[in-house]
Amino acid sequence: MTYPDVLEPIERATRAELDAHQEAALTAITRHAFENAPLVRQQWDAAGLAPSAIKSLADFVAKAPLIDKDDVRRFRDTHNDPSGGMSKLLPGETMSIGTTSGTTGDPTPVPSWIVAPSEIGYSRDIWHIGARPGDFLTHMLFTFRGGHRRRGNAQIGISEICYSIAPEEVARAVDGSLRFRPTVWSMCSTPVLLMLEGYFEKTGVDPIDVFSSYKGAIFGGEPLSGRLKALTDSWGFEMFETTSLGDVAGATECRMHDGFHAYEDIAFIEAIDPVTREPVADGEIGELVVTTLVDRMTPLIRYATGDLAIIDRRPCGCGRNHARFKVMGRASDQILVNGRSILPREIMGLVEVHSETRGALFQIVRTEREMATLRLRVGYDTARLSCTADALRLRLHDQITGALGVPLAVELIDEQELLKLGPPHKIPRVTKA
Template sequence: MRGLFSTPITPLPGSFFHADPHYKGAIFGGEPLSGRLKALTDSWGFEMFETTSLGDVAGATECRMHDGFHAYEDIAFIEAIDPVTRQPVPDGEVGELVVTTLVDRMAPLIRYATGDLTTIDRSPCGCGRNHARFKVLGRASDQILIEGRSILPREIMSLVEVHTETRGALFQIVRTDREMATLRLRVGYDVSRLTSPEASLRLRLHDQIFAALGVPLAIELLDEQELLKLGPPHKIPRVTKA
């Protein structure tokens, strides 16, 4: 299989590996592909393809257009519905992804609620496929509102990972309620990369996140090894209760 494009490897989120020159691409899943990791694998000559699931119904993967996940609509039909009213929303608007099986007679799920917030695009893809594509924005249960603004962990990740000390993008949103006045973040940093006082790092993070999101926030810094102890090995819940 070496030398063929179909030879895949699946790295763990946040892990780093040296690319075998025979590999042409890799499939990535488990959490969103961060911009920093994508840039790193691009520098290796890798093409990364994100993969996700359609609940318990099927899987879905990007094509080379990297413009959303392709749903296999010959086996499953996808819709986006309002998380509160449970009514369908127009294509292109944010809603919860629900899936209906078309071929599974053993478990004929109808509008199975995945818990993922998504947008759906039914226009033909540049790759030639005409099945619907969808983009996953985050888990509906992870969404919080700060002064009326929706916040999802994916937005925080891209802002945290750009700093050398926090490039591992280890963080948690500390939630007391779905609607809060202040965005509370717990951010892990690499002690070996800290070249200035914690207060300086906290200020840099605060200024960048505030500039991007425009909401009040409070940041708690922790040694990333201590932060990792708050979850299963090598992964922490992105949203946690206070």
Template structure:
């Protein structure tokens, strides 16, 4: 079986062309909205209702059928929500590994070739059926990073999401270089950088950053020189902390924040770095009151609720992601017309202590300010949303040379200065927290 790119017609673009698919990326808003309405109402909804056990069960319970949804107003008013708990519940009740989402018989060959899985950060991994291969819409982002045909593109990843990124890199005419998402891989990364001069990377993270800090001095490598060939590097898994931003700036890396779009796609910054673009020809993203169903105003915090426009294998429709975002539909200075989001955290991450709302980003910088905890590796202990005391588990650098001294007091004071709330701090080594993985992030909030 050859890659799908070999069967398709090809187009050699001018290397200085800004957009990979200009007619999509700068599509007028009225065209975006018309496409969404036609695709969602005319295709995805009837398809999913007929075939998806979870969608059918949820809609039947709400006494809604596709015939009741004739407009986007109907959609917003009538279509019920689903979420991760509903998928897991369906999975367990029906002994269905796909959680009632699968719309194609598993025995159907051709369109259904693989079963990938979610990261498992918030619980056990959920199997995700897939077509398995072929470039994704991320070709648009990879082109924006500055990678061009004939270049090498460093893929720093894991395997459970499948080979889509290999094919996407090849879709822009570049060669993927395969590197594990593991700090121990940094020496190999340095060697690749020196010999092949890659121009883009997907993905950098706190774990890789720590690997660079650890290995560069020991190997006599200057990170700025090693990474000099890179035009663009995505940062994924969690927000870029202030210290990570400062270090990567020193190394000359232009980071592009990359985040999930409610399990139906992804969103990535452009060179304006003014929010993460998501592609409205592939997904519909609503921003709703986190504790209700009303839409929030453009640019104000809301819960991201997503519906696919392209996935007919296991479509999500009105999926409450638990992600808190700011969203805007205003055109970007880059000329792209699709929506943008800024990730704020997860709804389930919020802790209210002494009447004050606290999210991981609120304590991040305070922890990074203390030398031994400057890696910014920590967890908020959240047995329930409202707590009497802010409990933090904070990772420290264990150099084996000295004791902890007054570290606990200094971390406590730093967080108290930043929040006005005195935390209860438990110190553990960075390594013991990183083991909680997955490789590109740690669970920032935990029940115990």
């Protein structure tokens, strides 16, 4: 099934049209970044490179230097520049200043222009899910670090009903869903779904009725776990996962649920070998690299995200030719146990199937990148414990060992201790001993 009737012309662009558009856009944005982003100018000067040397996409990939979050932080601290050398604040155009999440370090300020690239993408996503002028949208963004920008939905005639992320807000969101019958929920997250699950168990309210008007929900913060996907499927509540496109924009699944769409009029994406830093072919695992094509306020150029991904530029069943990518995990989170590569998302599905640990609160305790034994710290709900803690530990040990085939040591702790580190979707999944 395809959905060409709901796609904008740029979303229906052919591969050749997208390549031509990107080549022209890269010429413009690299010139702007060279002139207005001190960090970009510094990196390009060090490489002996000027924007005039970039005459094609191939030139850009071969010649343009990479920038990563550590470069931004170093410039910020060295030059006392809040934006990390990524922008000059333009009078009358700086609408808000947000920050990155700080998941892999301290948050980095991000100035936002009159039109935020993420708004453009999410408006398309919400339209694709099925929202139309006159509809209501449940707005429960898990942080407001991006600033209070909701112009995109208003411009297409969608009214937002806003809630904060808190247990006491769940009842209000359920009531608002029954009263106003919204079409889309944005954003759902692991904490929200866990709170909804608990609310329905406690009250007996029928989730199928609550979500009967919804055509979908945008889910973010971390990968949607297998248990929570099955749970929301049972509610008739379709989740569309979203992720950050390297702090340049967002990227969301379409109804094919076959990867995140990177809108290629907004960003140019590529993948590189995490060690050699050389390009890898589409279809192979590499570190995702993103370049903005539209953001004048924060013109990130060849930004190495630290995310391991597989890029697919084949046409999608939704009618788009824009690239899709699948995130495998963060390069910094990958560990080797007896030569076997392990990423946190493998652990999540094994932990959450037990009633006592259904919140999937765990950490891999890393002593070094290559280890002889996988060490896990798993949080459990003391109120749901139906056996001894030692029996639960042995149950987890046997199941995870059987699935992964590596030596394992499991430490059980009260999940409230892990929650002191942050909300469930922001707890560091890999930690040092």
